[in-house]
Amino acid sequence: MSVLELKDVQYSYDKKKKVLKDINISMEKGKVYAILGPSGCGKTTLLSLMGGLDEPTSGAILCKGENISKTHLANHRKNNVAFIFQSYNLIDYMNPLENANLSSKLPALPILEKVGLTKEEARRNVLKLSGGQQQRVAIARALASDADILLADEPTGNLDEDTAEGITALLLESAHGTAQKCVVIVTHSNELARKADVVFQLKRGILQVVN
């Protein structure tokens, strides 16, 4: 069943040049979607539209059948989606547990432990954690929010190969495991894309399915 649907979505910054042209896709729970494309092609913009951080110039984005513009973007962000950023985006005056608790609907500590943090690490200053640990906290925060859709923007971009593998595994587990999330990953990594269920290529504003 489709959890997120984009219908004739177009987007332009200055109403002259279209960054996104007639995007029509449908995404389901339990699947990992990868979006590939060269830098500046509009991948992050597409992710922002899916996450309700911005509105399309034309077209509609439906989440569980409802137009997110009509149900308020903030509600969509709060209830349906969770972001995972390349730079982790943790709040520096909160420890991992507090970060994960920010918008949690599920108990955060077990999730932190599940993504690989000890109880002690869960209460440590976030800035004293490694990059991989910080990204794990970001994933835990996304999972704790119990959103159906995880939107990850270059989640392994700042990580070494081994750590990136661990993070990728967590994202795949989120979709294929019991959580059955719809995971959308914007990435440059072909390695990561190969593990996705569906791979899209964004080129000159047009989104095409690659596999």
Next chain:
Amino acid sequence: MNLWKRAYLHITRKKGKSILMFCILLIMSTLILTCFAIQSATDTAAFNIRTSLKSGFTINAKSVDTQLEGHIVSGIMDTNGIAADFNLRSYFYAEYYSLNGQLLDITTDGAIEIPEGYEHAGKMVSNTYSNMDTYFLEAGFELIEGQHITANDRNVIIISETFASQNGLSIGDTLVLGGIGETDGHVKVEVVGIFKATLPLDAGVAPSYDLYENISFSDNETYSQLYYHDGDTHYQYGDFYVDDPAELDTILSDVMSISGIEWEKCIITVNDVDYQNAKAILETLQNLVTLIIFVVIGVSTLLLALILTLWVKNRIYETGILLAMGFCKRNILIQHLMEILMVAFVTFVFSFLTSSLIAQNIGEHLLNQAATENQVVETNLAEGTAEKNTETLTSIEVTVSFSNLLLIYIIGTGIVMLSILLSSYPIMRMKPKEILTKMS
């Protein structure tokens, strides 16, 4: 996580910022609280001065045929705002006789002339209360024996030390006063007091009857019996006082609406110089304090807004994260507001202590400044008035009250809210994606 917990975590984890904000708010609130305390003190001082300084008016009805009569005086005393104390007086001349009809001696040494018919006469001043007479208040007369004349006294006299020794008179003796001119009245009076003049004659030279040694004080009944014989009591002058000098004009117009006297023939003199001088200082002080309050509030708001603008810019990262997580802008704005208010509410309590310590010093400094400014202006007008200014208000009691503290909570909250709105406006009008773009 609700905004209260986020705000609490921010305050407790970002200790440096919280301490800096505490210091800024402490300086700001101490200054404002001090100004409020000084303003309250000036209001109290103004009230105290108004009630303590004798202000009023004098009615000179000498040119009115019947002069001031008892029922008119009663009408004036019944007017709202008139104080209980008053003095009614008249000036006349009388010959001094002994009980057996012999004319008594007066001093003639130093007189420029001894007018015909006044060889044994002196100036008489009748008073309701002789201690309120200007001779005793301003000309250096001192009662050295006996007692002053009061409202209940009838046919009594206070004579000079010299006149008493010249004629062998002492307290309890009786003499006779004789009217001069068309009247042939004679009144027996008892000596109840003896005075001496401690200063030389004001005018330097005078006719015999005006020499200080020949002046006597009596009651108003004596004056009326000597010159009117109609059973009523007459007065040439009435000195009346008011409870509140600020109401003097209104009271005066009420008094002048009393019928039964030819007001156009009366001269009314307002006596509120002391009050006006004190008022000038207080008004200058109040204006200074009001100006400082406005400046401090304005500067505090701008300074706080400027600092918070820098802080909010630094927190754009956090704002972006929270927006991405579905927190609305209002929720984030209230969190920022709560963070400052939590610090502010603690700070305001401390400002109560700090302002209590410095308020008195600042208050006195401002008072001196107000007095100096006023003195300069007054000196240009009249040197004597300027001297009086500094005498009327030389100290001010400044204390910080709980009502001042309550006021600082209200105004401080207003300043913080305004500063937060001003500083957050540029960020809050941005779309979440713009904020996240700025983050990256």
